Structure formats: C-alpha cells, structure tokens
Amino acid sequence: MKFELxxxxxxxxxxxxxxxxxxxxxxxxxxxxxxxxxxxxxFLRSIPNLEPSALIEKILDKGRGGYCFxxxxxxxxxxxxxxxxxxxxxxRVRMGRSEGGPRHHLAYLVQAGGxxxxxxxxxGGPAPLQPLRLVNDQEQQQGHETFRIRHEPNSxxxxxxxxxxxxxxxLYSFDRATVRSCDxxxxxxxxxxxxxxxxxxxxxxxxYTELGRIQLFNNSFSEFRGDDQICRLIExxxxxxxxxxxxxxxxxxxxxxxxxxxxxxxx
Numbered sequence: 001m002k003f004e005l006x007x008x009x010x011x012x013x014x015x016x017x018x019x020x021x022x023x024x025x026x027x028x029x030x031x032x033x034x035x036x037x038x039x040x041x042x043f044l045r046s047i048p049n050l051e052p053s054a055l056i057e058k059i060l061d062k063g064r065g066g067y068c069f070x071x072x073x074x075x076x077x078x079x080x081x082x083x084x085x086x087x088x089x090x091x092r093v094r095m096g097r098s099e100g101g102p103r104h105h106l107a108y109l110v111q112a113g114g115x116x117x118x119x120x121x122x123x124g125g126p127a128p129l130q131p132l133r134l135v136n137d138q139e140q141q142q143g144h145e146t147f148r149i150r151h152e153p154n155s156x157x158x159x160x161x162x163x164x165x166x167x168x169x170x171l172y173s174f175d176r177a178t179v180r181s182c183d184x185x186x187x188x189x190x191x192x193x194x195x196x197x198x199x200x201x202x203x204x205x206x207x208y209t210e211l212g213r214i215q216l217f218n219n220s221f222s223e224f225r226g227d228d229q230i231c232r233l234i235e236x237x238x239x240x241x242x243x244x245x246x247x248x249x250x251x252x253x254x255x256x257x258x259x260x261x262x263x264x265x266x267x
Contacts, residue, residue: 003052003081007060008074011035019083021113025130027082028121029208031075036065036207036248037124039199042192044259050188052077063251065207067199068106068122069188075121076108085111086119090183091174093198094159095125100173101196104187107174109134118149118160124199124206126162126213126224127171134158144226165227203260205248214247219264221247237261 009016012030017023041048048070049058055074058064065071079086087109092100107120110131117131128147132140136151136158146163157173191199198204205216212225219234221243234240241257244250252260261267 003077005078005081008078011060017082019112021117023082024084024110024112024117024119027078028119028131029129031071031121032129032208035059035071036205036250037067037071037122038065038205038248038250039067039203040252040256040260042067042199043203043263044256047192048188050184065248065250067124067191069184071122072106072108072120079110088179089174089176090179090187091172093172094170096169102190104190105172106184106187123171124204125171129208132160203264205244207248216243216248219266235266237266240266
C-alpha cells in the first residue's frame, strides 16, 4: 500500500519537510507534540497490530496514539516516503538502571546531512524532543535539556542519557544488530503480554506540550515544566476521561474508558 504522506503531515500539523537535518528535527518534534504515547490497548490486554494499514487506521483515522512499535512504525513509514535512509534499532530500556532489560524498544538511525542521527518519537518518558547526533560522549543541548550518547565499552552498547539534577540518567541502550519484522513482532508481544513488562501492567500516557511534557501513570497525572514537576491523583472515571481526551487528545470509547477505570479501581 502507498503511504498517504499528506494525511500524516496533517495529523502532526506541519507542511512537508525537506529530507534534511532540519526537516528530520521538525518531523520528530511535531509528532511528539501532536500524537500521544499511550498503551491503552496493551493495558486492556489487547496486542497492538503493527501492520501499516492497522497503524494508519488507529492513529490517522481513529485519533489514537500508540507505543513505540506503533508510533515509530508510523514515523518510519513517513521518513521513508520523504526519502530518508532509515535503519531500525531495538533498544534496552534502562530508566536509571545500570543495565537494560530485553530488547523491546524501537527507534531509528537516520541519515541526514551526511551523518547518522538517533530518531525516536515513541519513548514514553523524558526523551529528546529532537534527534540526537550519533556521536560518543558529546553533550547535546536541546532548549534547557542536555543529552548525550555514551559508548559503554563492557557491553559495546551506546547508552542514551539525560542530565537530571546534575547527574546523567540513563534512558535506554542499543546496538546495531539487524532488526527484522519477526524481531518486532516478538518484542511487541513481550511488551504487551509479559508479566514483567511495565506496559502490560500499567497505564502510561505521555505527550509534549508548549510548556513542557505531560504524563499519566496509572491514576497519577504529572506536568513537567523545566525542572519542576506538578502531580495530582485522578480519582474518578469522569476525571480520567477529561485527562485522556482533552489533555492527551485521544479518541477513546466509553467502553475503553470503563475498562481502564476498572483496572485502576476508579468509579
């Protein structure tokens, strides 16, 4: 099937960017602002469908978001249509730990301006708003945030890190192993069904805004503005509905909201 680039660009609210470093940064930031990270399907014990037609139907037609395999899956289709050279990678999520878990986060290495960039619009956490240059141990400033990609000699991995409170906080690590569709299918199954998977056992929604970033983890809603974090608890399905639909811009059905509320113990 031919990817309908105009519909995607309309969803993320930008005009067609050039296949350049600037265009790459524009498209990643626009998707992160326009399309929320969300794992409603896996939280409701449904395995997301990664076929391109299913991604288009869910995210472009139905006004939903998705998690890494869906969001970056859609992004990869768009980047290829725009003429970028795209290489998928599978990463190990660390979130502050010295080692990661299984390889179950999808991102890309994309060639632009004669060099590779780490491109990721599907990490449900404090990830870069724009691509990172694939250079070892060089600090990269994005607004008030600082990132780096550290080479780890023992594992051979590259570790994506963010500076938090003066220290480096590891987000995830990756290598350059070849990624096939069967690898993505297996990682998708792991993410959505494994008893140890964060995304199978918890609700997580994230989206960037003009003021920073917002996040819903189970019934805790947080707003991140610079170094400040404002949190409040969601205490009813009605409040949950307003947060999901208004703050995250997601189109979810009443039955899905009821299912989420039941799992979270809300009335």
